[in-house]
Amino acid sequence: MLASDRYRPIVAYCAHCNSQIDPPGDLSSVSIGTLFRCPVEPTHLAAIVEGRTGKFWLKCRRYMRDYEFEYSPFAILRKQWKRWLPDAEPIDAGPYLVLRFTILIIALVMAASDVLLLRCIACAISLFLIGDILVAHLSIAFVSQFPADPLRSVTFALFSFFQLAVAFGVFFAAPDPSFSWVGKENEPPMRISWLNSLYFSLLIITTVGRGDILPHHDASLLRAIISLELIVALSFLVSVLQIMTSWSSRHPAAVPKDLNELPGPKS
Numbered sequence: 559m560l561a562s563d564r565y566r567p568i569v570a571y572c573a574h575c576n577s578q579i580d581p582p583g584d585l586s587s588v589s590i591g592t593l594f595r596c597p598v599e600p601t602h603l604a605a606i607v608e609g610r611t612g613k614f615w616l617k618c619r620r621y622m623r624d625y626e627f628e629y630s631p632f633a634i635l636r637k638q639w640k641r642w643l644p645d646a647e648p649i650d651a652g653p654y655l656v657l658r659f660t661i662l663i664i665a666l667v668m669a670a671s672d673v674l675l676l677r678c679i680a681c682a683i684s685l686f687l688i689g690d691i692l693v694a695h696l697s698i699a700f701v702s703q704f705p706a707d708p709l710r711s712v713t714f715a716l717f718s719f720f721q722l723a724v725a726f727g728v729f730f731a732a733p734d735p736s737f738s739w740v741g742k743e744n745e746p747p748m749r750i751s752w753l754n755s756l757y758f759s760l761l762i763i764t765t766v767g768r769g770d771i772l773p774h775h776d777a778s779l780l781r782a783i784i785s786l787e788l789i790v791a792l793s794f795l796v797s798v799l800q801i802m803t804s805w806s807s808r809h810p811a812a813v814p815k816d817l818n819e820l821p822g823p824k825s
């Protein structure tokens with residue numbers, strides 16, 4: 559949508575400097591969302607935005623990018639790796655994904671134990687890693703936008719999708735008894751093993767719903783977790799598709815432009 563079609567003020571805004579930048583030309587013919595290089599520091603996230611809402615969402619993208627590159631476990635691991643082995647190749651996302659997967663499987667097995675403390679720790683680990691998967695992935699989809707290699711990005715995204723299933727499996731294994739097998743609905747609810755939790759979680763995340771394991775009729779917390787998993791997983795899948803389509807139709811707004819390159823009469 560062109561800037562001239564909108565009512566709210568259109569500005570060139572840098573989410574790092576938190577300030578508007580006077581463009582050399584007229585913004586009315588520039589698409590909302592077009593990125594440009596901040597004159598203060600070229601790595602800043604700066605774009606043509608509309609009103610306060612536009613600034614707010616650009617700032618959200620900026621914080622996601624900060625998380626991806628500065629504060630995520632992967633970013634911290636990468637920095638430590640460089641400190642320990644300055645001459646080695648920088649660590650790639652692949653080994654980190656395998657590490658995260660291993661931690662999630664350990665958390666899943668812990669969640670199925672009878673020790674309450676272990677179950678709580680498992681839930682905390684899983685909750686944190688669900689956040690990590692989502693923020694890192696959304697950041698790649700909406701901020702970085704250009705995958706280093708498309709095949710690698712999709713492989714990693716699908717692996718992360720599977721990890722979401724494992725992470726939610728923790729919340730099916732950890733709670734007090736709340737499941738029933740089909741045909742035994744009138745018996746007292748029971749807990750399920752870590753393998754069955756993973757199986758149940760995979761059925762939910764793929765929206766298959768085979769229905770041989772069911773939430774017990776008064777397990778309302780479990781229903782809430784299932785609903786949450788469905789929403790999270792579907793949003794995640796949509797963003798994977800978004801990445802895939804973004805390389806086939808490389809949107810010009812995704813390439814940072816110099817302020818001087820923006821169209822419009824120069825003042």
Ligand SMILES: [Zn+2]
Nearest residue numbers: 572575596602
């Ligand atoms: Zn800036």
